Amino acid sequence: MTVNNNESVLPHVSISDNYLLGLYQLAKFHDVDTYGDLFNKDVSTSTQYHDLSLEEYYKLFNEQGKPELIDKVEELSDFVTESNGSRVFKKIDLNVGIICDEFLYEAYKDVVNLHYINYDKDNIDIDFDFVIVATTWKGIDGSWQNVSKDKSEERHHLYELIQELQDRNIPALFYSKEDPVNYDQFIEIAKKCDYVFTSAEEIIPRYVEAVGHDRVYKLEFGINPHKHNPIGINASEFKEYKDDVIFAGSWMVKYPIRNQESAMAFDGVIKSGKDLTIIDRNLKLENKRYHFPPKYMKYLSYPLPHDLLMKTHKIYRNAINVNSVKYSNTMFANRVYELQAFGNILLSNFSVGVNSKFPHVFIYNYKTDVPQFLTHTSDRAIREISSAGIRQTMNYETTYHRIQYMYGILGHELNVDKAKVLVVLKSEDKQADRMVKAQSYKNIDFINKDELNDIGLSPYRFVTYFDNEKYYYEENYIEEMVSGFKYADVDFVTKDKTKEKYNYTDNFSDIALTMFDLNILPDAKIETVKEKVLSGLNIDDTEVVLHDDLPSKSSRQHKLSVVVPIHNNGRYLENKCLRSLKRQSVYDDMEIIFVNDGSTDEETVNIVNRLIRRNPDIVYYEFENASGSASTPRNKGVELASTELLTFLDPDNEATGDGFSRLLEEIEADDSLDMVVGNMVKEDQNEKSIFNYYKTVQHYNYKSNLIDDTKGFLKRSFLKAQSIQAMIVRKNIIDDNNIKMVEGAIGQDTIYYQELLLHSNKVKAIDEVIHMYYGAVVDSVTNTVGLSFFEKYLKLEKYRINFLTENDLINEYLEDRFEYYLMNWYLPRLERVEQSNQREAADKLLEIFNLYKEYIGDNYALVEERILEYRK
Numbered sequence: 001m002t003v004n005n006n007e008s009v010l011p012h013v014s015i016s017d018n019y020l021l022g023l024y025q026l027a028k029f030h031d032v033d034t035y036g037d038l039f040n041k042d043v044s045t046s047t048q049y050h051d052l053s054l055e056e057y058y059k060l061f062n063e064q065g066k067p068e069l070i071d072k073v074e075e076l077s078d079f080v081t082e083s084n085g086s087r088v089f090k091k092i093d094l095n096v097g098i099i100c101d102e103f104l105y106e107a108y109k110d111v112v113n114l115h116y117i118n119y120d121k122d123n124i125d126i127d128f129d130f131v132i133v134a135t136t137w138k139g140i141d142g143s144w145q146n147v148s149k150d151k152s153e154e155r156h157h158l159y160e161l162i163q164e165l166q167d168r169n170i171p172a173l174f175y176s177k178e179d180p181v182n183y184d185q186f187i188e189i190a191k192k193c194d195y196v197f198t199s200a201e202e203i204i205p206r207y208v209e210a211v212g213h214d215r216v217y218k219l220e221f222g223i224n225p226h227k228h229n230p231i232g233i234n235a236s237e238f239k240e241y242k243d244d245v246i247f248a249g250s251w252m253v254k255y256p257i258r259n260q261e262s263a264m265a266f267d268g269v270i271k272s273g274k275d276l277t278i279i280d281r282n283l284k285l286e287n288k289r290y291h292f293p294p295k296y297m298k299y300l301s302y303p304l305p306h307d308l309l310m311k312t313h314k315i316y317r318n319a320i321n322v323n324s325v326k327y328s329n330t331m332f333a334n335r336v337y338e339l340q341a342f343g344n345i346l347l348s349n350f351s352v353g354v355n356s357k358f359p360h361v362f363i364y365n366y367k368t369d370v371p372q373f374l375t376h377t378s379d380r381a382i383r384e385i386s387s388a389g390i391r392q393t394m395n396y397e398t399t400y401h402r403i404q405y406m407y408g409i410l411g412h413e414l415n416v417d418k419a420k421v422l423v424v425l426k427s428e429d430k431q432a433d434r435m436v437k438a439q440s441y442k443n444i445d446f447i448n449k450d451e452l453n454d455i456g457l458s459p460y461r462f463v464t465y466f467d468n469e470k471y472y473y474e475e476n477y478i479e480e481m482v483s484g485f486k487y488a489d490v491d492f493v494t495k496d497k498t499k500e501k502y503n504y505t506d507n508f509s510d511i512a513l514t515m516f517d518l519n520i521l522p523d524a525k526i527e528t529v530k531e532k533v534l535s536g537l538n539i540d541d542t543e544v545v546l547h548d549d550l551p552s553k554s555s556r557q558h559k560l561s562v563v564v565p566i567h568n569n570g571r572y573l574e575n576k577c578l579r580s581l582k583r584q585s586v587y588d589d590m591e592i593i594f595v596n597d598g599s600t601d602e603e604t605v606n607i608v609n610r611l612i613r614r615n616p617d618i619v620y621y622e623f624e625n626a627s628g629s630a631s632t633p634r635n636k637g638v639e640l641a642s643t644e645l646l647t648f649l650d651p652d653n654e655a656t657g658d659g660f661s662r663l664l665e666e667i668e669a670d671d672s673l674d675m676v677v678g679n680m681v682k683e684d685q686n687e688k689s690i691f692n693y694y695k696t697v698q699h700y701n702y703k704s705n706l707i708d709d710t711k712g713f714l715k716r717s718f719l720k721a722q723s724i725q726a727m728i729v730r731k732n733i734i735d736d737n738n739i740k741m742v743e744g745a746i747g748q749d750t751i752y753y754q755e756l757l758l759h760s761n762k763v764k765a766i767d768e769v770i771h772m773y774y775g776a777v778v779d780s781v782t783n784t785v786g787l788s789f790f791e792k793y794l795k796l797e798k799y800r801i802n803f804l805t806e807n808d809l810i811n812e813y814l815e816d817r818f819e820y821y822l823m824n825w826y827l828p829r830l831e832r833v834e835q836s837n838q839r840e841a842a843d844k845l846l847e848i849f850n851l852y853k854e855y856i857g858d859n860y861a862l863v864e865e866r867i868l869e870y871r872k
Contacts, residue, residue: 049253049288058286060297066277069301070308077311081232081503085489086225087517088419088461088482089400094407097123097131097170099158102140102306103334104177110226111399119143119154121161130171130410133162133193135178135186148185155189162192171195171410175219179203179331181324195409200331217409221334222399223341227310229487230343230390230502231537238315245269245347245374247320248279248309248335251292258324261349265320266296268370269347274318277301279309313342317386318374321348327686329353336361337397340389341487343502345382347373350683355774359575360388365681365688366769368657376583376658380542387480387542388575394483395441419482421515422460422524424449425468432468438606441479452524463524467512472550472613475606477543481515484537491520491534495541505538513544553616558591560645560664560728563637565630567597570604573651574611576774580654586661593619593640595633598626629792631741631748638734646731648724652774656681659770663728666766674760677727678768684775693722697765707763711807714757718816719809721753726770729756745796746789751803758807785832790844793826797848814855822849822863830870842870 052060061067094112098105108114115123117131118141138145146152162172174193176186179200190196191211197219198207207216247266251259269276276299282290283302292300304312313319319339323332332351336358339346346361347370348354354361362385364370400416407414423446425432436446447455449465457463464481466473484493493515494508508514511526514536521529562581566573573594581587592615599605612618619640623632634648645667649655659678666676680691697705700717707713714720733739737759742748757763804810826845833841846867849860 050291050294052294054286054288057288057291057294060294061283061300064298065300066298067302069277069279070304073304073308073312073315076237076315077308079232079235079237080311080314081235083226083229083231083487083489084504086487087485087489087491089225089398089416089486092400092403092414092416094129094403095126096403097126097128097165098134099136099139099144100132100134101136101138104134105140106227106306107222107224108399108403110224111403116140117161119157124161124164128165128170130173130406131165132173132175133158133189134175135182135189148182150188158189159192162189166194173197173406177221177334180328197406200325200328202328202330215409218330219402219406220330220397221337222397222402223337223393225341225394225398225400225487228338228341228393230314230341230386231488232503233314233317233343234501234503236500241315242317244275244277244316245318245320246277246279246312246316247322248281248304248312249320249322250281250290253289255324258322262320262322263293264367265322265347265349265364265370266299268364268367269320269374272371272374274374277316279304279312310338310342313339313344317343317345317382319344319346321346323349323351323354326351326683329356337393341393341397343386343390345385346389350688352683352685355683358389358392359571360385360392363654363772365654365683365772366656366690368659368769372583372657376585377579378582381579381582383540384542387540388476391476391480391483394486395479398486419443419461419485420445420459421478421482422447422457422463422518423478424452424463424465424524426466426512427469429468432466435466435468435473438475438609439473439478440476440603440606441482444478457518457522457524460518462515463518463521464515465511465526470547471512472545472547474543474545475610478515480539480543484515484539485517488537489535490517490537491532492516492536494536494538495544496538497541499538501538501540503538505536506534508536508538513541551614551616556588556617558643559589559668560586560647560660561591561593561637561641561643561731562660563593563595563634563641563646563648564651565595565597565633565637565648566599566604566608566651567626567630567633568599568601568604569651570599570601570607573604574607576654577649577651578611578615580656580772581649581660583658584655584660585658586664589664590660591619591641591643592617593637594621595637595640596620596622597630597633598623600626627744628788629744629746629748631743631745635740635743638731641731644731645728646734647728649771650725653725654772654774656769656772659726659768660728662766662768663770666764667728667730670764672762673730673764674733675727675729675756675763677722677763677765678770680723680726680771680773681769682773682775690769691722691726692767693720693726694765694767696720696722705765705767707757707765708761710757710760710763714754714809715812718812719754721750721757723771723773724749724753724756725773727753727756729760733759742796742799744792745799746792747796748799751796751800755803785829787833787837787841787844789829789833790826790841790848794844794847797851801851810855814852818852818856819860822860827863827866830867838870839872842867846871 092112096112097115097117099117105116115126136144137148144154147154147158149155165172172193173195174190175197177199179198180203183203187210190207196207196211196216198204201218204216208214266276278292278296278299279301280292281303321333321335325331330353332353336354348361348363350363350365355363362373404414404416421444423436423444425446425448428448481493492508495513496509499505518524520532564577581590596608612620621636621640638646663676663678667673677693679693682689682691694705696717697707701707701713733756739755741752804813830841830845849864849867
């Protein structure tokens with residue numbers, strides 16, 4: 001094929017008989033909506049090397065970059081304070097052999113008697129309790145350099161080593177921390193071992209089939225509290241770096257999506273005005289395929305040795321994390337664990353696992369997210385995010401917990417985390433009772449101070465005193481105090497706002513903000529404490545507030561009502577939904593309406609009470625029993641709304657950037673507008689999508705973003721809808737037309753939006769992402785498929801067909817939407833229903849199908865037959 005020199009050939013497309021398919025795949029790869037967008041988009045930036053020579057690149061680095069940073073960090077590292085041990089965790093007396101890389105060895109080395117096994121098997125004669133054969137590319141010392149290659153000498157040598165262990169009845173535990181990407185690279189090693197552990201639980205079935213047994217388990221990363229901890233992070237020498245942001249990692253041309261998401265974070269930091277530092281892991285390789293684009297040259301630094309990098313994370317507070325594996329429940333970057341243990345604030349790209357396990361971690365999804373987070377997150381919120389990461393990693397995610405888990409699978413019992421707490425109350429009343437029972441840390445008992453002499457103290461490890469007349473102890477107070485004993489070997493942990501947080505101290509100012517080790521306080525009496533010289537740790541004074549400082553309801557007038565339906569999703573409500581609303585510049589103008597749809601989860605109930613206590617302006621309503629869908633609480637929220645403008649946000653979703661502020665600005669500026677709509681980003685189980693409604697409107701509305709013939713637009717666009725969480729509508733549109741969501745149904749948002757649009761006179765679309773929809777939240781209503789799923793959709797479809805026929809929209813629906821829903825929504829979910837319920841679920845789907853039978857005739861006879869097969 002001859003190509004004109006003035007033409008540019010698109011990458012990834014071969015001009016052949018499959019040209020159209022190639023165009024489609026290219027459009028999908030570059031996340032564009034139309035082929036026109038594809039040809040207008042610069043698709044080459046992530047898949048090409050830069051144009052500089054190596055000499056020019058490194059000359060530019062020396063002139064503009066940060067080559068001296070390593071010297072500065074080494075100087076500052078002298079001020080880094082290390083952990084002195086742990087009062088709770090003690091080294092487990094197990095001899096464990098391991099083949100691994102440096103970071104895994106550092107994570108486990110203080111937890112057990114850990115012995116690295118090199119190629120020469122220098123310590124193979126040790127009587128190991130078990131040996132971990134971890135996936136590695138070369139080992140710590142480089143002696144396993146080619147072990148990843150199936151026919152290498154190192155691989156053969158490893159097989160012999162595993163057989164030798166088995167001959168001595170020493171369990172060999174295969175552990176892949178490279179799944180799912182490098183599953184094929186190491187699967188043959190897994191077949192030789194007695195037990196298999198994987199970082200990605202989704203591929204457990206593949207392992208079971210490949211190895212021929214079911215001794216296959218997930219194993220998540222863990223932190224070493226002796227190494228990964230927040231002690232000393234607030235040293236005065238580090239103060240000037242606390243608002244800066246660092247990224248320690250790499251840039252690889254072959255991973256364009258990862259690069260795009262890295263760049264999104266970098267550009268967001270730069271836009272916020274914060275200083276950015278990129279510690280380039282591969283800068284010394286002098287290889288273009290690993291070079292960051294020259295536009296980031298002024299932020300680049302040389303790589304740091306592992307130990308110095310760990311210390312660097314105590315110097316800087318904010319850190320970018322980029323997950324290469326995004327769609328696993330358990331596999332994501334190890335630094336997510338480590339950096340939280342340091343108290344770092346993470347700016348992370350999306351990961352199913354991070355979002356589900358650590359909802360307090362900030363996830364950026366669009367270019368407006370990072371600058372909004374860095375400039376509109378309060379100091380209190382920053383401290384609470386930091387504290388949440390520390391307490392969760394210390395209490396649940398250490399390598400002590402991981403060893404206990406692995407050893408338990410081998411049939412042995414360990415209890416590495418014994419820490420029962422006695423709470424002594426100054427006075428006992430209903431509020432004190434509520435405070436204690438709402439604590440997230442459950443291994444506690446509480447008594448009145450007058451009962452102290454009447455109980456035995458031997459069951460308790462720690463004691464704390466509640467002055468419940470002076471302080472309100474919030475839900476995570478005890479959990480935070482206990483976590484301090486996990487990474488420091490001290491006699492007491494205290495919260496003193498006048499002292500440096502997360503550092504050692506030899507005194508405490510208030511016994512009511514202190515927890516003691518009962519070993520140094522055997523009678524649990526304060527008089528004894530005053531006579532002793534003690535060692536202590538001072539942590540952040542989060543999770544406790546003076547009664548006098550509890551907020552009260554304001555008389556502020558609001559402009560916009562935000563309806564939030566709640567059902568058993570409290571952690572997301574607090575960390576995703578509400579926190580993102582608080583980042584909006586118009587938050588003070590918002591009337592937040594919580595409608596609790598019969599939540600039964602104790603954590604959610606406690607979090608709802610916490611949020612209402614902290615934010616007394618929240619309008620709250622609670623249904624005693626759950627309705628099974630968001631319709632009932634949303635309808636109630638609309639009824640409760642007192643403003644003229646209305647929107648919605650689900651508890652497990654987030655407001656993006658300052659989107660709601662933009663919508664409010666637009667609708668307030670034009671009284672003729674009934675509704676203003678923006679765009680939405682969605683992450684589900686396997687891909688990211690941008691629902692660009694602005695483009696949709698322009699495409700079907702004669703290139704105008706103002707819709708004044710709403711029914712005509714619905715017809716022309718084949719009923720294209722947008723999320724009701726990406727719009728602001730005038731409440732009178734809902735009230736005057738008696739628009740209600742279908743109660744007891746799911747998927748009702750689409751029809752609700754279509755009704756709002758149909759009854760509006762004038763609607764404006766703006767090119768702004770308004771909210772983030774997380775479609776891969778574990779236990780989400782729309783992700784859980786059973787018989788009730790089809791029962792609820794049957795309710796919806798009965799309403800939908802009446803709506804379509806009454807408004808003369810049935811033809812447009814059948815032409816563009818019916819087949820899509822049937823083939824891409826209903827049938828795949830019918831396959832996922834448990835076999836025992838499939839017949840009944842198929843009956844419901846057949847009812848849905850028959851609703852449209854008179855309109856479709858026999859056009860879908862094969863689909864009908866497929867549904868009927870599930871009824872056999």
